[in-house]
Amino acid sequence: xxxxxxxxxxxxxxxxxxxxxxxxxxxxxxxxxxxxxxxxxxxxxxxxxxxxxxxxxxxxxxxxxxxxxxxxxxxxxxxxxxxxxxxxxxxxxxxxxxxxxxxxxxxxxxxxxxxxxxxxxxxxxxxxxxxxxxxxxxxxxxxxxxxxxxxx
Numbered sequence: 001x002x003x004x005x006x007x008x009x010x011x012x013x014x015x016x017x018x019x020x021x022x023x024x025x026x027x028x029x030x031x032x033x034x035x036x037x038x039x040x041x042x043x044x045x046x047x048x049x050x051x052x053x054x055x056x057x058x059x060x061x062x063x064x065x066x067x068x069x070x071x072x073x074x075x076x077x078x079x080x081x082x083x084x085x086x087x088x089x090x091x092x093x094x095x096x097x098x099x100x101x102x103x104x105x106x107x108x109x110x111x112x113x114x115x116x117x118x119x120x121x122x123x124x125x126x127x128x129x130x131x132x133x134x135x136x137x138x139x140x141x142x143x144x145x146x147x148x149x150x151x152x
Contacts, residue, residue: 045094045098049094049145052070069094074118091122102125102127106122108123117138136150
C-alpha cells in the first residue's frame with residue numbers, strides 16, 4: 001500500500017534530482033529539481049551501485065567511504081559463471097544496504113549481450129510500495145556502469 005505524501009517523504013527523504021549520467025537536473029526556469037517519494041530511494045540505489053566503494057586505502061566518497069559497490073571490478077572481467085554469480089551477489093547485497101528496501105524481495109540475474117558483455121537485471125521492492133522496481137545494469141564505454149530503470 002502506498003503511503004500518503006507526508007509520511008512517504010519522512011520514510012524516503014529527498015535528494016537533488018539527477019539525470020541518467022548523474023548530473024543535476026535544472027528546470028526551464030533555472031531552479032534545482034528534487035526527488036520525492038520512492039524515486040528518491042531508486043536514485044540513491046542507482047548512485048550507490050555506480051559508485052566505486054573505497055578499498056585498499058582509496059578514499060571513496062570523502063564523506064562516506066562505505067557508500068558504493070564493487071560492481072566496477074567486473075567491468076573488464078571475463079563473462080564467466082563465477083563472475084556472473086559474484087555480480088549478482090554484489091548487486092543484491094548493495095541494494096539491501098538501503099534500509100528502505102525489503103531484503104527478502106530483491107532478485108537479480110545476468111544475461112549476456114550480443115557483444116559478449118554481461119547485463120544485470122534486478123528487481124527490488126521498496127517498503128510501503130505496491131509495485132517492485134526494475135533496473136538494468138550494463139558496462140559503459142568508459143569503464144563506468146549504465147544503470148537504467150525499466151518498467152518490465
